[in-house]
Amino acid sequence: MTRAVLDAVLSALRAEGLTAVAQYPGQALDKKTPMVCVGVRSQTLEPAAFGQYLGRQEVQGAVAERYGVKAEMTVLLDLYLPPARAGECQALFAKIAAALSALPAGVRLRKLTRGELAPDPATQMLRCPCAVDCDAWFTGLREEDGETWLEFQLKGVLRNE
Numbered sequence: 774m775t776r777a778v779l780d781a782v783l784s785a786l787r788a789e790g791l792t793a794v795a796q797y798p799g800q801a802l803d804k805k806t807p808m809v810c811v812g813v814r815s816q817t818l819e820p821a822a823f824g825q826y827l828g829r830q831e832v833q834g835a836v837a838e839r840y841g842v843k844a845e846m847t848v849l850l851d852l853y854l855p856p857a858r859a860g861e862c863q864a865l866f867a868k869i870a871a872a873l874s875a876l877p878a879g880v881r882l883r884k885l886t887r888g889e890l891a892p893d894p895a896t897q898m899l900r901c902p903c904a905v906d907c908d909a910w911f912t913g914l915r916e917e918d919g920e921t922w923l924e925f926q927l928k929g930v931l932r933n934e
Contacts, residue, residue: 774844775813778909781877782811782848789872791865796849802896807854807865814847814904827912837914844909852901853893862890862901869903879910 779795786793786809796812819825825841852865866887873882884906893900 810851812849817845819843848905850903
């Protein structure tokens with residue numbers, strides 16, 4: 774479920790023209806380009822139970838039960854800027870805010886915060902910590918016997934099958 778939200782955030786940022794990567798991408802940062810590193814600080818799941826029961830559905834000839842699950846998340850959006858481009862921080866933050874308005878219907882923003890721009894000795898760039906508090910809604914299929922979860926899908930994300 775976490776990966777679905779991170780992928781949705783990364784897609785929205787990239788669609789706005791921002792260079793965005795998953796946190797700890799295993800590659801060196803391009804120190805000439807402003808970049809957004811996306812990760813998760815925290816996540817809380819409300820367990821699927823009778824209260825989130827949405828009904829039954831046939832899946833490949835077998836009956837499955839559909840549930841709704843809510844995840845409360847804090848998504849990290851760390852901005853990294855070359856020192857010579859420090860003046861672009863506020864404009865980048867505004868682009869992030871605009872990009873997040875295009876997230877799928879299953880992700881609802883509660884708060885977007887921005888920290889202070891400061892030197893980051895590890896990258897030799899400037900770092901501005903930002904975070905998004907949001908709720909993400911998923912639907913999940915569970916075998917009728919209740920033993921096995923078949924899938925979870927972020928609400929509002931279309932799939933080609």
